[in-house]
Amino acid sequence: MQATTSVPEKAPEDWAITVNGYNYFHLLSALQKDIRRGKEEQALYWAAQQELYSWEILWDRLAVIAVEDIGFADPDVLPRLRWLRAQYERALEKGNDSHRLFLGRAIQMLCRSPKSRITLDLAWAIYGEIEIDKTRRPIPPYALDHHTPEGSYKVWEEEGPKLVNESGEPNPYSERSKRYQERHRELPYTRPRRRGGKEPKPTPERQADGQSKMSKWVGSSKGEKTRVSGSVLTQTAIRGTKEWAQKNVNCVTGCSNRCRYCYGVLYAEKYGRGSRETWGEMKVRRHLVEKKYPKYRGRVMFPSTHDIPDNPEVKEACFTVLGKLLRAGNSVLIVSKPDPKVIREIIARFGRYRDQIEFMFTITSVDPVKLAFWEPGAPSASERVRALRFAHRAGWRTSVSAEPFLDYNPVPLVDAVSPYVTGEVWIGPMNHIERMGVSEEEQPMFDEVMRNYTPAHLAELYEALKDREKIRFKDSFLRRMEE
Numbered sequence: 206m207q208a209t210t211s212v213p214e215k216a217p218e219d220w221a222i223t224v225n226g227y228n229y230f231h232l233l234s235a236l237q238k239d240i241r242r243g244k245e246e247q248a249l250y251w252a253a254q255q256e257l258y259s260w261e262i263l264w265d266r267l268a269v270i271a272v273e274d275i276g277f278a279d280p281d282v283l284p285r286l287r288w289l290r291a292q293y294e295r296a297l298e299k300g301n302d303s304h305r306l307f308l309g310r311a312i313q314m315l316c317r318s319p320k321s322r323i324t325l326d327l328a329w330a331i332y333g334e335i336e337i338d339k340t341r342r343p344i345p346p347y348a349l350d351h352h353t354p355e356g357s358y359k360v361w362e363e364e365g366p367k368l369v370n371e372s373g374e375p376n377p378y379s380e381r382s383k384r385y386q387e388r389h390r391e392l393p394y395t396r397p398r399r400r401g402g403k404e405p406k407p408t409p410e411r412q413a414d415g416q417s418k419m420s421k422w423v424g425s426s427k428g429e430k431t432r433v434s435g436s437v438l439t440q441t442a443i444r445g446t447k448e449w450a451q452k453n454v455n456c457v458t459g460c461s462n463r464c465r466y467c468y469g470v471l472y473a474e475k476y477g478r479g480s481r482e483t484w485g486e487m488k489v490r491r492h493l494v495e496k497k498y499p500k501y502r503g504r505v506m507f508p509s510t511h512d513i514p515d516n517p518e519v520k521e522a523c524f525t526v527l528g529k530l531l532r533a534g535n536s537v538l539i540v541s542k543p544d545p546k547v548i549r550e551i552i553a554r555f556g557r558y559r560d561q562i563e564f565m566f567t568i569t570s571v572d573p574v575k576l577a578f579w580e581p582g583a584p585s586a587s588e589r590v591r592a593l594r595f596a597h598r599a600g601w602r603t604s605v606s607a608e609p610f611l612d613y614n615p616v617p618l619v620d621a622v623s624p625y626v627t628g629e630v631w632i633g634p635m636n637h638i639e640r641m642g643v644s645e646e647e648q649p650m651f652d653e654v655m656r657n658y659t660p661a662h663l664a665e666l667y668e669a670l671k672d673r674e675k676i677r678f679k680d681s682f683l684r685r686m687e688e
């Protein structure tokens with residue numbers, strides 16, 4: 206294997222440097238150039254170096270290469286690449302070295318495929334016309350058939366079915382199809398609906414069975430609620446953070462709160478981005494800060510696998526991403542174990558987007574000993590409640606998550622926060638910790654906290670809290686109560 210490109214002595218930005226000292230922009234560029242030239246050894250070398258920085262960026266780039274440099278010269282390359290990526294991810298999940306084979310195969314395939322830049326050039330030609338020349342082409346007359354509000358069948362008959370580049374394959378269905386089309390035309394005709402003419406979707410009320418002797422709405426604060434009924438709880442299709450938002454955005458690896466139950470560590474370990482030991486060191490993922498963010502369908506939860514602490518570098522990165530999300534028109538749920546200073550800054554800086562933001566503050570206990578053990582790096586309960594009161598007084602939308610609730614009796618916590626909540630108070634058990642492994646030191650505290658989550662105790666809490674207007678039970682609470 207030969208590596209001919211020299212490693213830059215001093216890279217311009219530290220964040221772009223891979224563990225072996227390459228700048229990842231250089232790696233991606235070298236990778237693409239060598240794939241174009243069909244140099245598979247070189248290309249795999251760059252890919253393997255890039256993989257150490259981020260395999261997701263690597264595979265995203267391979268997809269771009271497949272479209273940009275191969276395109277219709279081999280249209281099957283893209284689905285094959287997608288399949289190889291899926292196999293690669295599965296191998297990674299299993300901690301199995303065969304992921305290297307799938308990457309190697311993908312690089313070989315791209316290097317050995319015939320090349321064409323016709324798709325790239327088409328995109329340049331058309332987007333250039335729209336964005337640079339600002340042209341506006343007229344709709345061609347042959348498009349105005351009965352599929353459009355003002356069109357007609359006549360146009361369809363004369364112009365609609367015309368195919369250029371027809372395969373010439375014998376078509377045994379043609380006559381029968383024509384007969385049915387003629388008969389179809391005699392049926393009453395419904396014009397296509399104009400914009401805004403959509404029928405409303407059925408409301409949850411219409412979908413619910415309405416038969417429950419014990420019933421309560423649970424589910425997202427955005428109206429996607431599921432009815433829990435009778436002694437058997439209806440299975441909620443929406444789980445985890447999807448109960449709160451449809452999309453999660455993060456821009457940092459690690460979290461200085463160092464919660465012992467953190468599920469973010471599981472993902473970090475799975476994707477080779479960190480471990481339980483290093484989780485407290487927050488590393489800004491620059492490419493996620495620099496990228497553009499679109500308007501997503503549904504609400505965005507930011508962040509979900511780290512917090513926004515009072516750490517200048519991390520805070521600035523988070524504010525940059527938050528600003529991009531808001532400017533793109535997203536509705537954002539800011540989830541935090543809040544530091545009052547940071548919340549004040551958000552309120553001062555993003556006041557004009559107040560209507561797009563809801564705060565979800567995680568407050569899991571009123572007991573400082575439990576908090577110091579389970580969330581050693583996070584702000585204290587009183588700081589979090591101070592942040593909540595401040596945001597509430599300033600007129601912002603607020604919710605609280607007591608997931609995982611750490612006190613055997615979480616009702617005093619619910620009482621303490623409810624007056625400052627405009628939305629909901631969520632309650633849920635601790636999940637995942639057994640999967641992460643409980644150390645000897647953690648065992649007594651773990652045994653104590655697990656008593657909170659026995660089905661019988663959850664059922665008692667459910668009875669005690671179910672009639673409170675703001676209370677929402679996480680799906681994991683309801684499932685465990687049913688066990």
Ligand code: SF4
Nearest residue numbers: 460463464467510511
């Ligand atoms: S605040 Fe959230 S992301 Fe941070 S350590 Fe705790 S559970 Fe993990």
